[in-house]
Amino acid sequence: MDDARKAELDGYSEKISGDNLVPLWERLKTLVTPEPVSACQPHLWKYDDIRPVLLEAGSLLTAKEAERRVLILENPGMAGESKITTSLYAGIQLIMPGEIAPAHRHSQAAFRFILEGSGAYTAVDGEKSYMSKGDLILTPSGRWHDHGNESEEPTFWLDGLDIPIVQFLDASFMEHHSEDEHPHVRKDGDSVARYGNGLMPIDFIPVSNTSPVMKYPYDRTRESLITMKEAGGPDPCHGYKLMYVNPVDGKSAMPTMGAFMQLLPSGFETASYRSTDATVYSVVEGSGKTRIGDKEINWKPNDTFVVPSWHYHQHFAGEDCILFSYSDRPVQQALGLWREDRGNR
Numbered sequence: 001m002d003d004a005r006k007a008e009l010d011g012y013s014e015k016i017s018g019d020n021l022v023p024l025w026e027r028l029k030t031l032v033t034p035e036p037v038s039a040c041q042p043h044l045w046k047y048d049d050i051r052p053v054l055l056e057a058g059s060l061l062t063a064k065e066a067e068r069r070v071l072i073l074e075n076p077g078m079a080g081e082s083k084i085t086t087s088l089y090a091g092i093q094l095i096m097p098g099e100i101a102p103a104h105r106h107s108q109a110a111f112r113f114i115l116e117g118s119g120a121y122t123a124v125d126g127e128k129s130y131m132s133k134g135d136l137i138l139t140p141s142g143r144w145h146d147h148g149n150e151s152e153e154p155t156f157w158l159d160g161l162d163i164p165i166v167q168f169l170d171a172s173f174m175e176h177h178s179e180d181e182h183p184h185v186r187k188d189g190d191s192v193a194r195y196g197n198g199l200m201p202i203d204f205i206p207v208s209n210t211s212p213v214m215k216y217p218y219d220r221t222r223e224s225l226i227t228m229k230e231a232g233g234p235d236p237c238h239g240y241k242l243m244y245v246n247p248v249d250g251k252s253a254m255p256t257m258g259a260f261m262q263l264l265p266s267g268f269e270t271a272s273y274r275s276t277d278a279t280v281y282s283v284v285e286g287s288g289k290t291r292i293g294d295k296e297i298n299w300k301p302n303d304t305f306v307v308p309s310w311h312y313h314q315h316f317a318g319e320d321c322i323l324f325s326y327s328d329r330p331v332q333q334a335l336g337l338w339r340e341d342r343g344n345r
């Protein structure tokens, strides 16, 4: 394009900008890209780095003062945005012995993935779920929740929330309960007993599209994976991989976040794979590494790392490894947007 025409077009854009009008021909290529283009970067957060500074926060302020004592895992490609991926939030939370993190409720859905400690709990609408390492505990959208620590040990967990999705949709509501603790009106573990044993009360009518099971205990998840490993036949891209499901409909346990657990046998190397759901991993057992494009991440238990959308990656298991992960896959699938590429380049 010659200089005169360029000046003419620039002048035109300038003239209409005051009317809140923008020529699409200047924007089309960045609005609609041939493949996903993301600010999200591959990154590793080491538990050994986080644990001491979070304990330091434990002596700086109480859980009640903080409301939630959490260090946000912020993606370096999205500084200031409190996001680990474009659509998801992650943080590491600490609750000290005897503390209560006061009851509140919000539109954002959350889960807790327990890293260290046992004997603390999350109560959802007054039902306590006691925490052990590797357990997944849900806090569905709009439900009262408080945390308490009845044990003698500090308890640490990974929080996953759909905050950026709710933010994008301008659908955030939050309120605080009048008491620190919602009255504990249900028996501890009630939801696992009713819905989490392959059984369901007859005539049960679901009230939401989130699983009615509030806790998925690690010992059961682990046992499933070990039994599958013994049977053999790993998937080349995933090893042995399970998805946490809502027993009511067999879909994802949460409508906005998919959660998964996979076992990679010692020495296993996954085939190159990519999918459109940027994925956050939390290492449960074993150490190994993940190659993401030309970046290599060496991980060990309780480390957190992120694989951005549509980045080829491979996992290498140095020993028997168990990895928890979560992503926005159910959202993309509901909208018909999710894609995967099993490496057939």
Ligand code: 1HN
Binding pocket: 068, 070, 091, 093, 106, 108, 110, 145, 147, 159, 161, 163
């Ligand atoms: C929240 O309610 C919790 O309940 C953790 O533990 C992290 C981050 C932002 C907004 C609400 C919790 C949160 C949060």
